[in-house]
Amino acid sequence: MSDRSDAPTAIVRLADYRAPAWSVRHVALEFDLGIDRTEVLATLELSREADEPVRLNGEGLELLSLDVDGRRLGDGEYILANGVLEFAVASAECTVTTRVALRPAENTAFEGLYLSGSREKGFLLTQCEAEGFRHITFFPDRPDVLSKYTVTLRADKARFPVLLAGGNPDGDGDLPEGRHWARFVDPHPKPSYLFALVAGRLERISHDYTTADGRAVALHIWAEADVIDRCDYAMDSLIRSMRWDERAYGRNYDLDVFHVVATHDFNMGAMENKGLNIFNAKYLLADPDSSTDDEYRHVEAVVAHEYFHNWSGNRVTCRDWFQLSLKEGLTVYREQSFSADMNSAPLKRIEDVALLRRAQFPEDAGPLSHPVRPSQYSEINNFYTATVYEKGSELVRMLAGHLGADGFRRGMDLYFERNDGRAATIEDFLGALGDANGVDLSAYLGWYGQAGTPRLTAEGRHDPAQGRFRLTLRQRTPATAGQTTKKALPIPVRLSLFDREGRALPLRLEGEAVAGGTERTVVLDGAERSIVFEDIARPPVPSLLRGFSAPVILECDYQPDELAVLLRHDPDGFNRWEAGQQLAGLAYDDARDGRLTGAALTAWSQALADLFRDASVEDALLAELLTPPGEIELVERQAERDPDRIRASRQAMLRALAQRIGVDALRQRYDRLREATSASLDAASQARRQLKRRVLDLLALVDVEGATHLAAAQYEQAPGMTDRLAAQATLATHAPEAALASIAHFRRRYDDNALALDKWFALQAALPGDGAFARVRALENDPAFTLKNPNRVQSLIGTFARANPTGFHRADGAAYRWLADRLVAIDALNPQVAARVATAFNGWKRLEPVRREAAHAAVSELAARKDLSRDLTDILARVALG
Numbered sequence: 017m018s019d020r021s022d023a024p025t026a027i028v029r030l031a032d033y034r035a036p037a038w039s040v041r042h043v044a045l046e047f048d049l050g051i052d053r054t055e056v057l058a059t060l061e062l063s064r065e066a067d068e069p070v071r072l073n074g075e076g077l078e079l080l081s082l083d084v085d086g087r088r089l090g091d092g093e094y095i096l097a098n099g100v101l102e103f104a105v106a107s108a109e110c111t112v113t114t115r116v117a118l119r120p121a122e123n124t125a126f127e128g129l130y131l132s133g134s135r136e137k138g139f140l141l142t143q144c145e146a147e148g149f150r151h152i153t154f155f156p157d158r159p160d161v162l163s164k165y166t167v168t169l170r171a172d173k174a175r176f177p178v179l180l181a182g183g184n185p186d187g188d189g190d191l192p193e194g195r196h197w198a199r200f201v202d203p204h205p206k207p208s209y210l211f212a213l214v215a216g217r218l219e220r221i222s223h224d225y226t227t228a229d230g231r232a233v234a235l236h237i238w239a240e241a242d243v244i245d246r247c248d249y250a251m252d253s254l255i256r257s258m259r260w261d262e263r264a265y266g267r268n269y270d271l272d273v274f275h276v277v278a279t280h281d282f283n284m285g286a287m288e289n290k291g292l293n294i295f296n297a298k299y300l301l302a303d304p305d306s307s308t309d310d311e312y313r314h315v316e317a318v319v320a321h322e323y324f325h326n327w328s329g330n331r332v333t334c335r336d337w338f339q340l341s342l343k344e345g346l347t348v349y350r351e352q353s354f355s356a357d358m359n360s361a362p363l364k365r366i367e368d369v370a371l372l373r374r375a376q377f378p379e380d381a382g383p384l385s386h387p388v389r390p391s392q393y394s395e396i397n398n399f400y401t402a403t404v405y406e407k408g409s410e411l412v413r414m415l416a417g418h419l420g421a422d423g424f425r426r427g428m429d430l431y432f433e434r435n436d437g438r439a440a441t442i443e444d445f446l447g448a449l450g451d452a453n454g455v456d457l458s459a460y461l462g463w464y465g466q467a468g469t470p471r472l473t474a475e476g477r478h479d480p481a482q483g484r485f486r487l488t489l490r491q492r493t494p495a496t497a498g499q500t501t502k503k504a505l506p507i508p509v510r511l512s513l514f515d516r517e518g519r520a521l522p523l524r525l526e527g528e529a530v531a532g533g534t535e536r537t538v539v540l541d542g543a544e545r546s547i548v549f550e551d552i553a554r555p556p557v558p559s560l561l562r563g564f565s566a567p568v569i570l571e572c573d574y575q576p577d578e579l580a581v582l583l584r585h586d587p588d589g590f591n592r593w594e595a596g597q598q599l600a601g602l603a604y605d606d607a608r609d610g611r612l613t614g615a616a617l618t619a620w621s622q623a624l625a626d627l628f629r630d631a632s633v634e635d636a637l638l639a640e641l642l643t644p645p646g647e648i649e650l651v652e653r654q655a656e657r658d659p660d661r662i663r664a665s666r667q668a669m670l671r672a673l674a675q676r677i678g679v680d681a682l683r684q685r686y687d688r689l690r691e692a693t694s695a696s697l698d699a700a701s702q703a704r705r706q707l708k709r710r711v712l713d714l715l716a717l718v719d720v721e722g723a724t725h726l727a728a729a730q731y732e733q734a735p736g737m738t739d740r741l742a743a744q745a746t747l748a749t750h751a752p753e754a755a756l757a758s759i760a761h762f763r764r765r766y767d768d769n770a771l772a773l774d775k776w777f778a779l780q781a782a783l784p785g786d787g788a789f790a791r792v793r794a795l796e797n798d799p800a801f802t803l804k805n806p807n808r809v810q811s812l813i814g815t816f817a818r819a820n821p822t823g824f825h826r827a828d829g830a831a832y833r834w835l836a837d838r839l840v841a842i843d844a845l846n847p848q849v850a851a852r853v854a855t856a857f858n859g860w861k862r863l864e865p866v867r868r869e870a871a872h873a874a875v876s877e878l879a880a881r882k883d884l885s886r887d888l889t890d891i892l893a894r895v896a897l898g
């Protein structure tokens with residue numbers, strides 16, 4: 017468990033980085049595993065790198081013995097304080113042996129060695145990133161100490177028939193008294209955060225894989241017996257990921273075995289431990305009866321993400337935790353590219369940009385804002401953020417765009433070659449990409465060090481006499497928490513110009529002899545830049561930032577009819593969606609200010625109504641086009657946030673859209689989609705389900721009764737979870753009384769399926785309105801609810817606090833006080849989870865005065881407590897500042 021906050025909070029600073037004083041060439045670990053008590057014998061071969069005592073991290077460990085070069089150290093010969101074991105050694109090399117005892121069953125924080133599931137049936141596993149290894153043994157627990165590992169596990173054979181650790185198997189056998197052992201040797205030096213073991217009763221599915229460079233690899237996916245038949249999709253995804261990394265990056269797997277394990281008790285999504293990935297079951301298990309289409313895609317993406325870490329993270333790791341995005345941003349980028357190749361590239365881009373705007377932009381605009389490479393932290397677990405992951409990926413994408421596909425591949429090859437087996441920095445990454453291409457990319461370093469979302473303004477001026485169009489680009493980044501002065505960053509702007517009929521115009525820039533194509537990328541690398549286009553007879557409609565070429569907020573005074581041109585005609589699916597989102601923003605302003613016949617609302621709904629009838633628009637894209645920005649993104653469009661008003665305005669604009677399309681057209685479309693319903697997972701079937709859901713939701717706004725009947729029937733007849741859950745959501749939102757029966761049915765039907773129950777809790781936690789809070793409190797009393805399971809906490813409490821603005825942000829502030837109360841209870845069990853849920857308070861300062869007052873009171877009262885974890889204290893202290 018993490019320190020309580022009365023311990024002094026140390027701030028770790030990037031500027032203070034110093035190379036390790038001692039390296040560890042080899043570590044041998046021997047585990048005598050037990051649920052109540054586990055003993056760990058560690059033998060470290062240390063080499064001196066600087067003239068300093070040996071310092072080993074260790075937390076919550078019972079030290080049984082400490083030997084240096086075979087000599088037992090007595091009480092006065094070492095210091096153990098504040099999580100550091102320190103002793104002096106005269107020689108340049110030494111062997112340190114420690115014996116410690118742990119109590120896995122008491123570890124509710126799920127960091128280090130812990131128990132998943134019940135004492136009778138559960139299994140033991142580890143989670144070490146970022147600093148969990150120090151909860152297992154004394155060690156220099158920092159990512160720049162790379163060692164070779166030999167791991168021996170011993171345990172009761174009946175209780176722990178399966179014993180796994182990272183690396184290649186190196187023997188196993190029986191021991192007296194019904195015990196057995198297994199040994200693993202990892203030939204690749206790795207940092208301690210990539211260590212893992214698993215022990216217990218698990219089943220497996222297997223596949224023999226041969227890498228492109230000829231290595232035979234046994235792939236094993238492990239899960240408890242009741243869910244092992246839901247692992248096939250993960251295995252398919254793993255095989256696809258391995259092939260893809262061979263083709264796209266020339267990267268092969270490098271051990272004889274690869275294990276993947278599913279657990280229901282996990283703080284995050286999944287973990288890339290060398291040779292032994294461990295997954296939150298939510299991102300590994302999938303079957304048609306209990307998983308939605310979205311969940312299938314998440315499984316594919318997360319399996320790929322963790323596998324890709326084997327090169328971007330494991331073979332090349334991070335020098336220190338400030339470089340976290342070096343592995344995470346890069347791996348998200350690799351995973352996004354893979355998913356784009358496996359599915360639809362424009363739809364993937366839409367999904368990723370929507371996530372960035374929903375999760376990262378608000379983070380970067382509030383008190384938790386930090387650069388992709390932070391300069392300081394008090395608790396590193398709080399920096400596994402949308403900024404480090406998603407914005408980090410956008411930075412890699414900009415670099416890849418800058419270098420082009422071949423140049424980026426050259427750069428990545430050089431990066432892997434130079435840094436293989438090393439702990440690297442962002443500078444190493446930019447250096448390799450630049451050197452491989454003979455360019456200097458150091459200007460992009462600014463993106464890694466500067467927080468906040470740049471505002472890009474674009475202003476167009478057409479000169480009819482000269483036939484010229486001058487586009488002026490300017491950038492400005494507002495001050496963020498603790499970082500007031502901002503500099504200009506290189507912003508690549510991919511652009512095209514369209515005429516009013518939606519034709520892309522040939523682009524000839526001032527000084528060029530002939531036009532070159534209809535799309536260009538110009539880089540704004542100072543505060544301002546103007547570009548002059550020749551041969552432009554009439555005022556064009558600029559399509560800017562195509563493909564979302566930089567993670568910025570574009571501010572451009574478009575007229576609604578200009579955006580409608582792009583929404584109707586842009587040949588690129590992503591840009592079409594993007595124009596629709598911008599136009600929807602203006603339409604929202606109309607709805608909010610009561611202009612139900614306003615120009616923007618009219619242009620938006622009319623364009624969509626036309627596209628709705630246009631058979632050439634694909635189902636999946638149409639579903640996305642029909643989805644305007646969510647309530648959380650729309651917050652940005654008013655000075656003060658009143659969640660009830662935001663929701664009402666958004667509903668009003670959707671109703672205007674539904675009316676414009678018309679009840680009959682919606683019904684007919686629904687009927688046609690329903691007739692084509694199947695349980696198939698192919699893209700066309702998924703697209704139909706997606707669109708059917710949007711159409712039903714729109715229909716509910718103009719014909720509640722009709723939509724209720726359709727939804728009830730859809731729930732009954734659904735061939736899979738996607739249709740079942742969508743119907744339930746529509747019913748629960750629009751006809752709460754009619755939904756009660758299906759909600760009760762779902763609860764019974766999935767009583768033994770934890771992941772399905774999570775969805776059941778989450779669906780109800782997200783239902784808007786005044787009754788939401790009482791509903792959530794009633795659900796806390798459901799026998800299936802527990803604060804001990806992170807997925808369950810996230811599904812009920814996390815969903816309510818983050819995804820239910822009208823429910824959580826009650827004007828009476830009752831939900832704020834309730835959340836504060838729950839955070840204290842969660843924190844006592846699991847600080848990482850408490851800290852994550854607490855980020856729901858981010859943005860309280862933008863609330864309207866009554867809510868602001870109530871939220872601030874709840875946060876500052878909580879922040880003043882002295883008995884909370886460092887994780888939660890850190891979030892609260894920053895959030896309280898506003």
Ligand code: TRP
Pocket residue numbers: 143145146283284285286287288321322344397400
């Ligand atoms: N490295 C993991 C990833 O793939 C993140 C992660 C998993 C993690 N478990 C964790 C981070 C626990 C901190 C604590 O992104």
Ligand code: ZN
Pocket residue numbers: 321325343344347
């Ligand atoms: Zn990752």
